[in-house]
Amino acid sequence: MTALLEVEGLTKRFGGLVAVKDVSFSVRSGEIVGLIGPNGSGKSTVMKLVMGIEKPNTGSVRIEGEEVAGWPTHRIARAGVGLVFQHSRPLHRQTVLENIMLALLPDSLLRLRAGREVVERARAIARRVGLANVLDRFPATLPFADLRRMELARAVARDPKVVLVDEPFAGLTAAEVADFSALIRTFREAGHAVLLVDHNVKGVAALVDRIFAMYLGERIAEGSAEEVMRDETVRRVYLGGEIAHASRPARATTDEAPLLEVSDVSVFYGKAQALENVSLRIRKGEFVSVVGLNGAGKTTLFNAISGLVPYQGSIAFAARRLAGRSAATIARQGLVQCPxxxxxFGDMTVRENLELGGQHQSPGSMAERRDWLYSLFPILREREGQAARTLSGGEQQMLAIARALMMRPQLLILDEPTLGLAPVILELLSRALETLRNTTDITVLLGEQNVTFALPHADRVYVLEHARIVWEGAPDRLAEEAGAGLL
Ligand SMILES: Nc1ncnc2c1ncn2[C@@H]1O[C@H](COP(=O)(O)OP(=O)(O)OP(=O)(O)O)[C@@H](O)[C@H]1O
Ligand SMILES: [Mg+2]
Structure with missing residues (x-):
């Protein structure tokens, strides 16, 4: 049987960089193939080449035997390919139902005549992906997982034979990952060919029939999930080891005033309450994690602290109340958030983005910090002159973290830093945080739903649930005392 998708000798250069190099693989009807590899290895580029969003320099892409390499995207879509993007891109002025309808009717003339039939199909798709209850809402009001569902609905609206799914699990909880996996299995059952990229290694392994692993644009391994995960090269360049619970001697805690004190903070978005009387205190040098599911209020809490959203209650940093200060002033005082x-800044290079972070330092101190950050994330040095918007998902995340560290914060707030990072990079980040803890008096506030990452890096944990703090304590007590839903 011919494969639904056949890729042969695919190569893509960006200037001097070969992002995809002579890649060949195929996906048959009823098969899910996982595409894994470190950040920047070329996975999203492969998907864009198949979809026609980027044009290959050389190589062939066949859909059911028909050569489509070099075709424009809309023709490739019509030939039966759908792509779920790494980042959701909904139309914000349209409801969920309308967003799905527009995906059903890509040709603008037809949009004017969206008949009953189209509405019914859109509803059916929404039901299939679990959006039936939010059809009339606007994307901005949706929880994160629903946004991803909508993206998926749009990609599969026209029933593509080949479904490309780029990081469906990023930012989802274990339960949501299970939901999404079930959904992706239905494509297999329907006889589609699925190509799946994600850094959630367990999620991928549980779902796929085969794995194709890349590094620096090239194939490094191919086979069953088990074989590929055992592969020496894959382990070295991608998987790395486990994130260790570093033995972390408690820092001498004193009764001195807390560095950050959040007291009875409430935030409303219109009528919706995003935070309800939240209080927390962080002492200088402490590492504190706030864990909670999507929509629990973590980002709102961090934005209130950083001066980005108005709130009731009080927030003090180094014994000074922050209310009324601009976000820029707060950042200059040493309270820095990596959002x-x-x-x-998409049009600025990696280096320029970093230099913006270091602009208040002497050139020597800035260069020293930059070197440290480049040794932490070597790929950033290699991409130094590249515009930020052309970086891969994980490279952008590394740059955002590096820029925050460039500012030499006293209090560093990291909001979901693990999003989109390969396992090896999580390990690097983990070690960097330990180094900072041992060599500086930095204080860290970490927001995560990835508890496996949040716990080893915390002296103390707060659990945020539906806008409220529901638990506070030591990380080793979380498992038995707080909701199992988080783990
Ligand atoms: N338009 C572009 N111009 C220059 N370089 C680019 C461009 N697009 C991608 N790249 C580079 O090509 C490499 C591959 O990028 P790609 O997005 O395919 O990586 P990826 O495997 O999807 O990584 P991630 O897991 O981080 O999403 C990256 O190093 C990226 O910086
Ligand atoms: Mg990618």
Missing amino acids: ESREL
Whole structure:
């Protein structure tokens, strides 16, 4: 039987960089193939080449035997390919139902005549992906997992034979990953060919029939999930070891005033309450994790602390109340947030983004910090002159973290830093945090739903649930005392 998707000798250069190098693989009907590899190894580029969003320099892409390499995206879509992007891109002025309908009717003329039939199909797709209850809502009001569902619905709206799914699990909880996996299995059952990229290694291994592993644009391994995960090269360049619970001697704690004191903070978005009387205190030098599911209020809490959203209650940093200060002033005082949304300057290079972070330092001190950050994330040095918007998902995340560290914060807030990072990079990040803890008096506030990463890096943990702090304590007590839903 011919494969639904056949890729042969695919190569893509960006200037001097060969992002994809002579890659060949195929995906048959009813098969899910996992595509794994470290950040920047070329996975998303392969998907974009198949979809026609980027044009290959050389190589062939066949859909059911038909050569489509070099075709425009809309023709490739019509030939039966759908792509679920790494980042959700909904139309914000349209409801969920309308977003799905527009995906059903890509040709603008037809949009004017969206008949009953189209509405019914859109509803059916929404039901299939679990969006039936939010059809009339606007994307901005949806929880993260629902946004990903909508993205998936849009990609499969026209029933593509070949489904490309780029990081469906990033930012989802274990339960949501299970949901999504079930959904992706239905494509297999329907006889589609699925290509799946994700850094959630367990999630991928549980779902796929085969894995294709890349590094620096090239194939490094191929086979069953078990074989590939055991492969020497894959272990070295991608998987790394386990994140260790570093033995972390408690820092001498004193009764001195807390560095950060959040007292009875509430935040409303219109009528919706995003934070309800939240209080927490962090002493100088402490590492504190706030864990909670998507939508629990972590980002709102961090944005309130950073001066980005108005709140009731009081927030004090180094014994000074922050209310009324601008986000820029607060950052200059040493309270720096690395936001979940990254907020990089897309048209500026990696180096320029970093230099912006270091602009208040002497050139010597800045260069020293930059070197340390480049040794921490070597790929950033290699991509030094590249525009931030062209970086891979994980490279952007590394740059956002590096830029925050460039500012030599006293208090560093990391909002979901693990999002989109390969296992080896998590290990690097983990070690970097330990180094900072042991060599500086930095204080860290870490927001995560990835408890495996949050716990080893915490002296103390707060659990945020539906806008409220529901538990506080030592990380080793979380498992038995707080909700098992988090683990
Ligand atoms: N338009 C572009 N110009 C220059 N370089 C690019 C461009 N697009 C991608 N790259 C580079 O090509 C490499 C491969 O990028 P790609 O997005 O395919 O990686 P990836 O495997 O999907 O990584 P991640 O897991 O981090 O998402 C990266 O190093 C990236 O910086
Ligand atoms: Mg990618």
